[in-house]
Each structure stands twice: as structure tokens, then as C-alpha cells.
Amino acid sequence: MALSYLSGFGNEFQSEALSGALPVGQNSPQRCPYGLYAEQLSGTAFTAPRDSNARTWLYRIRPSVSHQGPFQSVDLPLWETAPRPAAAGLALGPLRWGPPPIPGEALTFVTGMRTMTAAGDARVQDGMAAHLYFATRSMEREYFYNADGEMLVVPQQGGLRFATELGVLEVTPGEICVLPRGMKFRAELLDGPARGYVCENYGARLALPGLGPIGANGLANPRDFQAPVAAYEDQAEEARLTVKWGGAFHACAIAQSPLDVVAWHGNYTPYKYDLRTFSPVGSVLTDHPDPSIFTVLTSASATPGTANVDFVIFPDRWMVAEGTFRPPWYHMNVMSEFMGLIYGIYDAKPDGFQPGGMSLHNAMLPHGPDRNAFAKASTEDLGPVKQSGTLAFMFETRFPQQVTDFGANLETLDKDYVTCWDGLEKHFEGTP
Incomplete structure (x- = not known):
């Protein structure tokens, strides 16, 4: 069955699964239609400025209480939360992992979460964690919500269906979805075992970046974001609810599905976005612009212009700059970059970065193209070239990302990664 969605980013939406379920004129009338309960879910403080205030009114069969x-x-030791110390015995330096195999054991989206890095401090609502998820079975009469942060889900293999309090979202590789902090959901497999990445954002809600001199259009367009329409479950059968709160996990038995919202209106919603609708901008003559031009979503910090988290992608695009070194240049950055590859080839590491793999270049650690990529980009014909069939991404944060013990001991860790820069010859032609 095809799903319907509401289009737009950050808009005030409304949706009802039964005609007349939404009250008219009042959010919390003395008696709601159909005998429903009114409940507000707030994603920001009540007194947040109007343009950033996030809340949704839910009209449900039973209240969340x-x-x-x-x-x-509940013990989920491989899903970790910042702050955490660096993995013991892991030397400082850039890191890269090959794609880890999907385990053969029965894992849901929740029990199959594996933390790779953690940054900042969830207790003060700053920073993020980068996770891998492995799912080999659907959640059945199992529900979850995250009180510590919102979850940006990036599928890499296999699709997922998220049944949420506000409706259903289906996401496949090439798409993303965001599950708001405090939103209850159940995750189901669409087409077999699934693997992907999650950015757990402890800080300010993800939002579209400002466009500045770019103007009114470009990058991710608000109209391409989709929120679900109302779809409720009226199921009186025993189920289990798990909550992540303060870095720990807690579970309880419940007597019915919590996805019982018949109607809702507001701007605090789960949403999905097709990364292939991103409208890149770039250099049309010379020089290499900063990778920030590929920002899809950003979580602001208290420091203007320095993000708590940026979500950046490197999609299909034309390369037309003249006389320019086209791959990312060698650099050191105050931001920490966790990178993944959904499909295709990444131009700065064409031989060593594989779909399903990842890399970490922490703050002020140098990195850039490997020897072969440098040699090719320095000598190739610079006619127009289209980068096709590629989709890489980056979770970038102002905080150092501490690698977990799971990440440090993952069998696909490339212990020889730094050797990709071996053989960078001296080309200096000056004289003393």
C-alpha cells in the first residue's frame, strides 16, 4: 500500500485518520471528538521564540501516562552515550573501517545499535553520537523512544518502516529520516536485513542551514521533506516499551500499542527526505569551495557559525572548475568528521573507502586525498566531469569524537589506513 505524506520542513501540519477527529478552534476542549485525549508533545521549552518553538498536539485513544x-x-551495553573516555589502547590518528558484516543473530533496530563514537555531553544537551545499526528482524509489539536526543537515520542496506505516533515513514538507501526526541516508534524491515548509520543529536534540533549569498534556492529545499499522515493502532495486546533516558535504558510492559494518535497538528514531527533531491551548488570557474556548501541539516550551537552537528552529503554533481585541484584538499579542521559511504565511489579515496564503511578524522588531525587520488587530480584533463552514482555523507561536530571500545575492536578497522599517504613525493623545485 502506497503511503501518503505531508510536504514541507518545519511547517505547522495537521492530519486526521478519522474525519472530525481534530478539534476546531481549541487545542484542548473540554471533550475531544470521539472521546479522545488531548496531549501536547513539546520539542523545545514552552518559552522558546516562536520561530523555533516546536510542539505538536496529539489526540489519542489513551494518554501517554x-x-x-x-x-x-535494560542492558544495551553497545549503545553508548557521551561523555565517555577514548577507547583504551587506541593510538591517536585518522581511522577508517571497512563495511562490517550484518550479524547472523536476531537483532532489532534498537538491540542492533552499535556506537562508534560519542562527543560532547548528553547531560547538558550538547554533542552527538555516531552509531551503526544492524536489523535482522522487525520489532513486534515492541516500541521505543529516545529521551536523550533526536535520531537521524541513514539507511545503507535494506529499507526500514518506522511506525510512529504521528504515522508511518518508509526509508530506503538514498533517503534519510529524523525521529524526534520523545517520539514513540516501532521499526520494521522492508526487504530483509538492514544496515545503516545513525546520528544521535543531543543538541538543538536539526534545521535547514541559512543560504546567505546563495539566495532563496538551492541545497535541500523545504518542499522535499515529508511528514507522515495520521495512522493509529487500536490494539489491546501486551507489548513492551523501552526508553533511553540519561544514557541508560529502561523497559516496561504495557497493555496496548502506544501508537494510538488518531489526529494531530503541529510542527514537531518525524520526517523523511530523499537525498537525491538535494540541489548542489559549487564552483563554476576556479577553486574549491568549502564542503559546508553540501550541508543538508544543521544543529546550531551557542557559537554563531559553529555547529553542534552538521549533516553533509557528497552526491552526484558536475565538476567544472578550471585549473583547480578538484578533490578535497589536504586540511586540518576544528570540526571532527565522521564519514560514511552509502553507495558508489568517493573521489578522494577511490580505492580504500567502501559502501557501508566509515572514517573518522578528528579535530586538528591532518587528512586529505591518498597518493593515487592526488596524482590523478594533479594531472588529469580538467574538462567537465560528472560524479555519478555516488553518495557519501558526514556527521560533523565541534566536539572531539571519542571512539568506543566496539569501534576500536571492530574487525574491519583498517590498521594500515595512515599508509595511504605513504609515497607522497617531494615535488619542491626551489633552491636554498
Whole structure:
């Protein structure tokens, strides 16, 4: 069955699964239509400025207080939360991993979460964590919400269906979705085992970046973001709700599905976006612009112009700059870059970076093209060339990203990564 979506980013949406379920004129009337309960889900402080205030009114069969019981601690040791120390014994330097195989054991989107890096401090709502997820079975009568941060999901292999309180989103490789902090959901497999990446953002909500001199159009267009339409479950059967709160996990038995919202209106919603609709901008004559021109979403920090998290992609695009070294140049950066490849070839590491793999270049550690990429880009014909069939991304943060023990011991860690820069010859032609 094809799903319907509402289009736009950050807009005030409204949706009802039953005609007349949305109250008219009042958010919380004395008696809601159909005997529903009114409940507000706030993603920002009540007093946040109007242009950044995020909240949605839910009209549901039972209020959320009915979807919880006595909680018990749950052990998910491979899903970690900042702050955390660096992995013991891991030497300082750039890191790269090949694509890890999907485990053969039964794992859901939640139990298959594996933290690679953590940065900042979730307790003060700053920073992020970069995760891999492996899912080999759907969640059945199992529900989850994250009280620590919103979750940006980047599928790399296999699709997922997220049944949320506000409706259903289906995402496949090449698309992303964002699950807001506090939003209950269930994740199901669309087409077999799934693997991908998650950015757990502890800070300000992800938003579209400002365009500045670019003007009114370009990059990710608001109209291409899609929110779900209302779809409720009226199921009175025992289920399980797990909550991530303060870096720990807690679960309780509940007597019915918590996805019982019949109607809703607001601007605090889950949403999806097709990365292939991104409209790149770039150099049309000379020189190499900063990679920030490929920012899809950004989480602001208290320092203007320095993000808590940026989500950046490197999609299909034309390369036309003349007399210019086209791949990313050698650089050191105050930001820390966790990079992944969804499909295709990444031009700065054509031989060593594989789909499903990842790399980490932490703050002020030098990195750039490998020897072969440098040699090719320095000598090739610079006619117009289209980068096709490629989609890489970056989770970039102002905080150092501490690698977890799982990441440090992952069997696909490339222990010889730094040797990709061996053989960079001295070309200096000056004389003393």
C-alpha cells in the first residue's frame, strides 16, 4: 500500500485518520471528538521564540501516562552515550573501517545499535553520537523512544518502516529520516536485513542551514521533506516499551500499542527526505569551495557559525572548475568528521573507502586525498566531469569524537589506513 505524506520542513501540519477527529478552534476542549485525549508533545521549552518553538498536539485513544508501567533497567551495553573516555589502547590518528558484516543473530533496530563514537555531553544537551545499526528482524509489539536526543537515520542496506505516533515513514538507501526526541516508534524491515548509520543529536534540533549569498534556492529545499499522515493502532495486546533516558535504558510492559494518535497538528514531527533531491551548488570557474556548501541539516550551537552537528552529503554533481585541484584538499579542521559511504565511489579515496564503511578524522588531525587520488587530480584533463552514482555523507561536530571500545575492536578497522599517504613525493623545485 502506497503511503501518503505531508510536504514541507518545519511547517505547522495537521492530519486526521478519522474525519472530525481534530478539534476546531481549541487545542484542548473540554471533550475531544470521539472521546479522545488531548496531549501536547513539546520539542523545545514552552518559552522558546516562536520561530523555533516546536510542539505538536496529539489526540489519542489513551494518554501517554497509560502507556507506561513500572520500569526496569535494560542492558544495551553497545549503545553508548557521551561523555565517555577514548577507547583504551587506541593510538591517536585518522581511522577508517571497512563495511562490517550484518550479524547472523536476531537483532532489532534498537538491540542492533552499535556506537562508534560519542562527543560532547548528553547531560547538558550538547554533542552527538555516531552509531551503526544492524536489523535482522522487525520489532513486534515492541516500541521505543529516545529521551536523550533526536535520531537521524541513514539507511545503507535494506529499507526500514518506522511506525510512529504521528504515522508511518518508509526509508530506503538514498533517503534519510529524523525521529524526534520523545517520539514513540516501532521499526520494521522492508526487504530483509538492514544496515545503516545513525546520528544521535543531543543538541538543538536539526534545521535547514541559512543560504546567505546563495539566495532563496538551492541545497535541500523545504518542499522535499515529508511528514507522515495520521495512522493509529487500536490494539489491546501486551507489548513492551523501552526508553533511553540519561544514557541508560529502561523497559516496561504495557497493555496496548502506544501508537494510538488518531489526529494531530503541529510542527514537531518525524520526517523523511530523499537525498537525491538535494540541489548542489559549487564552483563554476576556479577553486574549491568549502564542503559546508553540501550541508543538508544543521544543529546550531551557542557559537554563531559553529555547529553542534552538521549533516553533509557528497552526491552526484558536475565538476567544472578550471585549473583547480578538484578533490578535497589536504586540511586540518576544528570540526571532527565522521564519514560514511552509502553507495558508489568517493573521489578522494577511490580505492580504500567502501559502501557501508566509515572514517573518522578528528579535530586538528591532518587528512586529505591518498597518493593515487592526488596524482590523478594533479594531472588529469580538467574538462567537465560528472560524479555519478555516488553518495557519501558526514556527521560533523565541534566536539572531539571519542571512539568506543566496539569501534576500536571492530574487525574491519583498517590498521594500515595512515599508509595511504605513504609515497607522497617531494615535488619542491626551489633552491636554498
